[in-house]
């Protein structure tokens with residue numbers, strides 16, 4: 288049976304788009320073609336003439352992308368190749384009557400797309416499979432998959448809760464605690480070679496951090512609930528991995544229940560069972576808070592918002608929980624790797640941190656403002672190891688990009704991850720050079736503000752950005768002051784599993800300093 292699917296998949300791939308996100312969900316009918324930005328007034332070249340791979344060469348490129356079965360490796364290189372071959376604007380046919388996706392590689396074009404975003408930017412959902420699962424179970428698609436008024440209503444609630452001045456800083460004492468527990472946990476987990484498996488441990492840390500932000504609860508991921516935590520992290524990773532595989536084969540699973548789809552349903556069921564327990568418990572516990580709204584934690588603030596129903600709150604919590612779980616763990620690994628691979632820089636960060644806080648002193652908001660070099664390292668890691676593949680948009684108006692007309696409703700992939708490693712915008716782009724982000728070095732090498740957007744841009748920018756940044760700053764500060772960190776294996780690379788996740792040995796050597 289699996290073979291049959293594969294055969295059909297090959298046929299499908301002949302007409303399928305190569306490198307884009309899931310199919311657009313917004314039909315041309317639902318957009319407003321009357322609003323046309325001024326650039327459209329000039330005489331643009333037609334959409335049909337945008338350069339892009341013909342179907343034959345697409346198959347060749349797909350072969351390059353596919354290792355066994357539909358597993359996709361080298362996604363990043365293939366995207367960079369698209370730009371090298373076809374230029375800054377590339378059109379890829381999606382096939383199956385789904386139109387085309389346009390890949391943007393010029394930051395001026397990215398700016399045009401974002402400027403036309405309006406109040407409610409439309410996107411293509413990151414995971415087509417999750418969207419289909421939630422549809423099947425009659426669930427809300429979630430913050431990162433919704434478009435239009437429903438997205439706007441839920442996102443506004445998150446925004447209001449987060450924009451209060453104290454919203455993120457309130458968590459700092461707990462973030463400190465989690466970081467201290469992580470240091471302890473690493474010490475306890477070291478093997479005779481003083482190594483710890485950070486793929487495992489970063490997953491536990493991310494779960495613990497997400498539990499605090501979203502449920503105001505310690506989940507016990509480093510201790511009494513470690514098995515439960517590992518299982519949940521594994522399920523989540525497998526969902527992302529399988530979702531990536533299903534993205535590059537014919538979507539038969541949408542009409543018949545294929546073995547892979549059944550596996551996906553099992554994984555999603557297992558994930559939601561646990562997440563739902565946590566969500567219900569949090570709503571019950573936090574729903575009775577009566578204090579001053581301004582002083583409430585982010586999650587309590589959300590839960591007590593009168594205009595939100597229990598279903599709304601559940602959707603928001605689920606989106607924040609699953610997104611938080613999948614993103615901060617790989618970013619911690621990439622940061623550790625860059626520090627391990629650059630000993631002098633690691634020492635510079637350690638010196639900066641030690642001047643600000645003793646190893647047993649918690650970080651305060653003021654202390655965090657005194658860590659510019661650490662922050663530059665984190666920023667540089669976002670540049671060298673972007674976790675997202677692209678920022679997607681479906682413009683609601685006609686656009687002119689690189690002199691070509693792009694009609695409203697066309698899915699657009701903004702590939703800043705390619706620009707972030709381009710000599711056009713960064714000197715020595717393949718080198719880890721955090722100094723480039725420091726003002727004292729003169730003009731930063733970032734030539735264009737739209738060439739570096741790790742958290743996206745505008746009203747749809749990452750909802751968890753400030754939490755993620757705070758978590759990473761505190762935990763890295765703690766780790767460099769507690770350990771000398773080494774990575775003794777081949778350089779880490781990235782593999783496409785819906786997100787760009789660490790590929791290689793993630794064991795790090797931690798030599799205790801105090």
Ligand code: HEM
Pocket residue numbers: 410430431432442500606607608610611612614615618674675678679740741742743744745746747748749750751752754755
């Ligand atoms: C270090 C890690 C992270 C990176 C690099 C990252 C990056 C991104 C990017 C690029 C987007 C799309 C933005 C756009 O379309 O303009 C996004 C959306 C989102 N992120 Fe993050 N993210 C991270 C961590 C988190 C965390 C910790 C949470 C939750 C606490 C989170 C929650 C979300 C949500 C809910 C959305 C969808 C927002 C919407 O569509 O309204 N992210 N993120």
